Amino acid sequence: MDVVDFYDHHPISAGQVLAAVRRRRGGLDGPLRAEDLFDHDQDHYGGLAAVETLARRAGIGPRSRVLDVCAGLAGPARFLAARRGCRVVALELNAGRAAGGARLTRLVGLESRVRVVRGDATALPLASGRFDACISQEALLHVHDKAAVLREAHRVLVPGGRLAFTDWVARSRLSDGERRRLREWMAATTLQTLDGYRALLGRAGFHAVEAEDLAAEWRRILGDRLTMYRAMRAETVARLGEARYQEYEQLYTFFVGLVETGKLGGGRFTGSR
Numbered sequence: 244m245d246v247v248d249f250y251d252h253h254p255i256s257a258g259q260v261l262a263a264v265r266r267r268r269g270g271l272d273g274p275l276r277a278e279d280l281f282d283h284d285q286d287h288y289g290g291l292a293a294v295e296t297l298a299r300r301a302g303i304g305p306r307s308r309v310l311d312v313c314a315g316l317a318g319p320a321r322f323l324a325a326r327r328g329c330r331v332v333a334l335e336l337n338a339g340r341a342a343g344g345a346r347l348t349r350l351v352g353l354e355s356r357v358r359v360v361r362g363d364a365t366a367l368p369l370a371s372g373r374f375d376a377c378i379s380q381e382a383l384l385h386v387h388d389k390a391a392v393l394r395e396a397h398r399v400l401v402p403g404g405r406l407a408f409t410d411w412v413a414r415s416r417l418s419d420g421e422r423r424r425l426r427e428w429m430a431a432t433t434l435q436t437l438d439g440y441r442a443l444l445g446r447a448g449f450h451a452v453e454a455e456d457l458a459a460e461w462r463r464i465l466g467d468r469l470t471m472y473r474a475m476r477a478e479t480v481a482r483l484g485e486a487r488y489q490e491y492e493q494l495y496t497f498f499v500g501l502v503e504t505g506k507l508g509g510g511r512f513t514g515s516r
């Protein structure tokens with residue numbers, strides 16, 4: 244499946260985020276704050292604590308100019324702007340997600356600090372040396388040319404700027420069938436290893452490179468996420484149909500199985516320009 248198609252048919256959308264808030268508050272009347280969305284607008288593992296950790300690794304403070312690459316609905320970007328007071332550019336390829344991210348940002352009044360830009364992480368439509376920090380979460384699995392993304396992150400950072408990101412990594416050899424399913428079902432084009440990413444970061448010009456193994460942490464989180472998707476069954480069927488719900492359930496179960504058997508895991512990577 245192509246990555247744009249995958250996110251056009253994903254259970255999490257701007258409409259679903261607002262529907263969840265409406266259900267919880269009994270309506271959408273009254274001002275909406277960024278905090279009201281945080282339980283629903285983060286499409287990565289480990290929730291807000293994971294964004295906090297990346298922010299610390301990237302040295303993000305109130306004056307930082309931050310780039311979030313592959314920003315989804317801009318949930319992490321709004322969290323950083325709201326909690327740390329920084330300015331964030333949220334770069335996203337998928338038109339629906341970029342529009343949804345901009346809409347949610349306007350609704351919570353953060354548009355002066357979070358700018359959503361539609362674009363491709365391998366060829367950033369952004370000037371060089373503009374950012375103090377660059378982050379990304381659970382997205383590079385979708386990008387074939389990961390080296391290009393890292394080179395682009397290096398180009399747009401100021402000297403001394405920090406990159407911090409998380410991504411899936413392969414922990415042992417996957418069979419051809421498993422790789423094909425990950426590609427066709429989850430738009431996971433290629434997967435790096437921890438050492439592979441270390442080498443790519445060095446080649447892109449980063450120094451002080453660190454790679455942390457998140458496999459044990461993600462194993463716990465992934466099971467909960469499958470439970471969450473199952474709990475969203477009724478709204479996913481209403482929005483995308485029974486067939487897509489079944490398909491998503493099947494693909495996610497397969498994916499969780501790979502994580503549980505230790506074939507897939509996660510990594511957190513940092514480096515300085």
Ligand SMILES: C[S@@+](CC[C@H](N)C(=O)[O-])C[C@H]1O[C@@H](n2cnc3c(N)ncnc32)[C@H](O)[C@@H]1O
Nearest residue numbers: 285286287313314315336337363364380382385
């Ligand atoms: C799992 S979501 C993560 C979203 C966000 N980082 C978060 O944590 O909420 C991955 C996102 O990467 C985006 N993406 C994939 N390939 C991309 C590319 N080449 N350039 C920009 N965005 C991309 C997808 O459209 C999707 O929104």
